[in-house]
Amino acid sequence: MVVRALRDEGVKHIYGYPGGALLHVYDALFQQDDVQHVLVRHEQAATHMADAYARATGKAGVALVTSGPGATNAVTGIATAFTDSIPMVVITGQVMSHLIGEDAFQETDMLGISRPVVKHNFSVRNPEEIPSIIKKAFYIAETGRPGPVVVDIPKDMTTPTDRYPYEYPKSVKLRSYNPISRGHSGQIRKAVDMMLQARRPVIYSGGGVIMGDASAELTELAKMLNFPVTNTLMGLGGYPGTDRQFVGMLGMHGSYEANMAMHHADLILAIGARFDDRVTNAVDKFCPTARIVHIDIDPASISKTVRADVPIVGPSKVVLEEMIEQIKDSKKQPDAAALETWWKQIEEWRSRHGGRYETADSELMKPQQVIEMLSKVTGGDAFVCSDVGQHQMFAAQYYKFNKPNRWINSGGLGTMGFGLPAAMGVKMNFPDADVACVTGEGSIQMNIQELSTCKQYDLPVKVLCLNNQSLGMVRQWQDMNYESRHSQSYMKSLPDFVKLVEAYGHVGMKVDKYADLEGAMREAFSLKDRLVFMDIAVDPFEHVYPMQVPRGAMRDMWLSKTERT
Amino acid sequence: MRHIISVLLENEPGALSRVVGLFSQRNYNIESLTVAPTEDSTLSRLTVTTTGDDRVVEQITKQLNKLIDVVKVVDLSEGEHIERELMMIKLKANGQMRAEIKRTCDIFRGQIIDVTPNTYTVQLVGASDKLDAFIASLGNMASIMEVVRSGVSGIARGEKVLSL
Numbered sequence: 001m002v003v004r005a006l007r008d009e010g011v012k013h014i015y016g017y018p019g020g021a022l023l024h025v026y027d028a029l030f031q032q033d034d035v036q037h038v039l040v041r042h043e044q045a046a047t048h049m050a051d052a053y054a055r056a057t058g059k060a061g062v063a064l065v066t067s068g069p070g071a072t073n074a075v076t077g078i079a080t081a082f083t084d085s086i087p088m089v090v091i092t093g094q095v096m097s098h099l100i101g102e103d104a105f106q107e108t109d110m111l112g113i114s115r116p117v118v119k120h121n122f123s124v125r126n127p128e129e130i131p132s133i134i135k136k137a138f139y140i141a142e143t144g145r146p147g148p149v150v151v152d153i154p155k156d157m158t159t160p161t162d163r164y165p166y167e168y169p170k171s172v173k174l175r176s177y178n179p180i181s182r183g184h185s186g187q188i189r190k191a192v193d194m195m196l197q198a199r200r201p202v203i204y205s206g207g208g209v210i211m212g213d214a215s216a217e218l219t220e221l222a223k224m225l226n227f228p229v230t231n232t233l234m235g236l237g238g239y240p241g242t243d244r245q246f247v248g249m250l251g252m253h254g255s256y257e258a259n260m261a262m263h264h265a266d267l268i269l270a271i272g273a274r275f276d277d278r279v280t281n282a283v284d285k286f287c288p289t290a291r292i293v294h295i296d297i298d299p300a301s302i303s304k305t306v307r308a309d310v311p312i313v314g315p316s317k318v319v320l321e322e323m324i325e326q327i328k329d330s331k332k333q334p335d336a337a338a339l340e341t342w343w344k345q346i347e348e349w350r351s352r353h354g355g356r357y358e359t360a361d362s363e364l365m366k367p368q369q370v371i372e373m374l375s376k377v378t379g380g381d382a383f384v385c386s387d388v389g390q391h392q393m394f395a396a397q398y399y400k401f402n403k404p405n406r407w408i409n410s411g412g413l414g415t416m417g418f419g420l421p422a423a424m425g426v427k428m429n430f431p432d433a434d435v436a437c438v439t440g441e442g443s444i445q446m447n448i449q450e451l452s453t454c455k456q457y458d459l460p461v462k463v464l465c466l467n468n469q470s471l472g473m474v475r476q477w478q479d480m481n482y483e484s485r486h487s488q489s490y491m492k493s494l495p496d497f498v499k500l501v502e503a504y505g506h507v508g509m510k511v512d513k514y515a516d517l518e519g520a521m522r523e524a525f526s527l528k529d530r531l532v533f534m535d536i537a538v539d540p541f542e543h544v545y546p547m548q549v550p551r552g553a554m555r556d557m558w559l560s561k562t563e564r565t
Numbered sequence: 566m567r568h569i570i571s572v573l574l575e576n577e578p579g580a581l582s583r584v585v586g587l588f589s590q591r592n593y594n595i596e597s598l599t600v601a602p603t604e605d606s607t608l609s610r611l612t613v614t615t616t617g618d619d620r621v622v623e624q625i626t627k628q629l630n631k632l633i634d635v636v637k638v639v640d641l642s643e644g645e646h647i648e649r650e651l652m653m654i655k656l657k658a659n660g661q662m663r664a665e666i667k668r669t670c671d672i673f674r675g676q677i678i679d680v681t682p683n684t685y686t687v688q689l690v691g692a693s694d695k696l697d698a699f700i701a702s703l704g705n706m707a708s709i710m711e712v713v714r715s716g717v718s719g720i721a722r723g724e725k726v727l728s729l
């Protein structure tokens with residue numbers, strides 16, 4: 001019934017790992033071809049694969065893990081999806097229902113363990129409920145503010161000899177869950193009035209534009225108003241990265257011009273973004289002169305950390321459509337003269353810093369150069385799946401994303417080990433696309449065993465390991481706040497990655513000179529059917545800049561090791 | 566400020582733990598919590614008293630509303646409402662103390678619901694501060710052996726109702 005329900009939901013792939021509590025389900029999987037199961041090497045990877053599928057397509061990914069250790073191994077992946085509001089359905093096996101609570105073999109209270117990191121979870125108490133619970137799980141995961149849903153199934157609920165009537169519901173209704181479908185027109189009108197009067201506006205958009213499929217609407221709105229646009233780490237690709245009106249990412253490692261524009265703005269239009277502490281810096285110093293319009297599907301995101309002057313609860317796509325209509329119908333026009341002055345100011349900021357970094361005279365490659373090369377070689381159209389650390393920030397800053405759903409990274413939880421399984425999940429579903437995993441020598445080792453899964457399922461992703469021989473992001477903080485005491489941030493005894501990936505049956509390349517980079521990268525991407533792992537030696541002393549000064553305002557930043565605003 | 570939040574909850578296993586978990590996970594405090602089924606057996610009614618500034622309480626109600634098992638939420642303290650709590654209190658009571666305790670009970674409209682040669686058990690219903698006052702005034706004369714309080718339940722005054 002579980003497999004049938006997944007098939008009827010239209011699921012093509014599930015990512016998982018078998019075990020005692022799931023043997024009935026695995027036997028059912030064996031006897032059909034509609035749902036393909038992908039066997040990972042660690043359950044965390046199964047959840048990241050499902051999660052990345054969701055990030056790339058907007059539809060819930062599915063993971064299947066056994067009870068006890070299988071389920072606990074999945075928790076990191078569930079939490080990763082939860083913090084970034086990603087739809088996912090995770091089916092966990094459970095011990096027989098009569099054994100629950102008896103400390104049975106491989107029993108863990110998965111409902112309890114997962115509760116703080118799921119949108120909802122279900123426990124199956126009667127096999128007849130399986131189809132309707134699975135339907136509800138997808139419905140809850142994908143609608144409203146998306147999120148992961150866990151379905152815990154005791155082994156005796158899937159006994160193949162027990163037969164029950166099966167019907168997969170076409171739709172579900174829950175009296176206690178009614179996701180909102182449009183914004184309040186009066187509030188939208190208020191917002192539009194403010195927007196048409198704004199002299200120093202900024203559009204600040206986030207993951208809610210990506211997952212809300214609203215990037216076309218956002219682009220149209222920004223174009224018709226000539227407003228500058230900044231994206232959060234989760235919002236990159238929501239607005240074309242090469243467009244003049246794009247001022248870069250904002251926040252802790254945001255661009256100088258984006259953070260300066262935010263600080264001096266008189267109106268901030270926040271769309272599907274949650275005023276995260278990595279964005280706002282000190283809340284009491286945040287954007288002192290701005291009035292704030294906040295569009296979010298989750299009322300709890302609004303006025304949570306920063307109070308909104310005009311809250312609009314609704315899906316970004318629908319709200320933006322209505323905004324665009326109202327502006328078209330309005331007799332007023334945006335204040336062109338004021339905007340011209342504002343743009344002059346922004347261009348001045350842009351030329352002051354504008355994403356520059358110091359290129360060394362030595363042969364040591366800068367990580368930024370590697371990402372710029374990736375952007376060039378792939379034309380800004382690749383799926384870039386990142387791990388966590390400095391390399392992630394460089395990828396966010398220097399890859400120019402022109403399309404949504406192509407930048408796939410763990411923002412809210414910052415889960416090292418996310419990158420490779422994420423790239424696999426994308427490649428599995430977009431076999432013809434260029435899929436890159438940008439990682440560090442630290443992060444890659446958290447899920448490196450998945451190179452074996454890549455071999456089994458023929459997943460020719462390109463891994464770019466920015467090897468700085470250290471936990472660079474940690475080391476940067478130690479440089480800046482702990483007088484360079486590098487406590488446990490070195491990685492001595494690194495493996496020979498080339499040999500290692502060859503042992504897994506893939507192609508390894510070592511690049512340590514900038515002069516070789518372009519050729520090697522082009523070669524890697526031309527090997528369409530091989531996984532290529534590029535071990536790229538980069539400057540181990542490099543820091544990510546700009547970096548906001550702790551407890552400061554948006555405009556307080558370090559711009560280099562020696563220069564501060 | 567103190568708030569009384571009333572919640573209609575699906576009467577499902579695990580629903581209560583989601584509510585309690587939310588409070589601890591998000592660092593909201595719970596002063597008291599009561600829960601019991603309603604006349605509709607698929608629904609429970611839960612009352613939680615909490616303290617926090619407006620921003621925190623606004624978040625609490627929004628976050629509660631997000632829980633899938635939560636059907637409705639109101640902050641009773643936003644309007645006129647009635648709150649009641651039940652207390653049973655066991656006291657050492659002998660000799661002339663017995664009459665003294667009885668008098669205090671009468672003043673507070675408490676009832677003596679169980680008696681032994683050495684103890685009284687008193688039941689008292691009222692707003693929480695009335696129960697506090699009763700304990701305080703007994704504290705001076707009798708020795709308290711055990712106190713059990715139900716936590717606050719609340720309902721809006723007038724015609725307002727919290728229902729489906």
Ligand SMILES: Cc1cc2nc3c(=O)[nH]c(=O)nc-3n(C[C@H](O)[C@H](O)[C@H](O)COP(=O)(O)OP(=O)(O)OC[C@H]3O[C@@H](n4cnc5c(N)ncnc54)[C@H](O)[C@@H]3O)c2cc1C
Nearest residue numbers: 206207208212233234251252253272274297316411412414
């Ligand atoms: C090392 C490191 C450094 C970081 N530095 C930065 C940094 O410099 N800058 C930065 O921005 N981030 C940074 N982050 C990421 C940061 O932690 C947050 O994850 C990120 O800022 C949150 O992005 P967001 O506001 O777009 O929210 P998301 O987490 O993407 O949340 C989406 C919001 O949109 C809403 N939403 C969802 N769907 C819809 C819809 N259909 N319609 C309307 N609303 C919807 C949700 O309710 C939610 O409020 C960093 C992370 C790491 C690991």
Ligand SMILES: Cc1ncc(C[n+]2csc(CCOP(=O)(O)OP(=O)(O)O)c2C)c(N)n1
Nearest residue numbers: 389390391414416440441442443471472473
């Ligand atoms: C699972 C996990 N553990 C610890 C951290 C804390 N952390 C954040 S970045 C980082 C270093 C990452 O090193 P590496 O992958 O080599 O990337 P680099 O910063 O050097 O580019 C660490 C340890 C984390 N984010 N995730």
Ligand SMILES: [Mg+2]
Nearest residue numbers: 440441470472
């Ligand atoms: Mg590193």
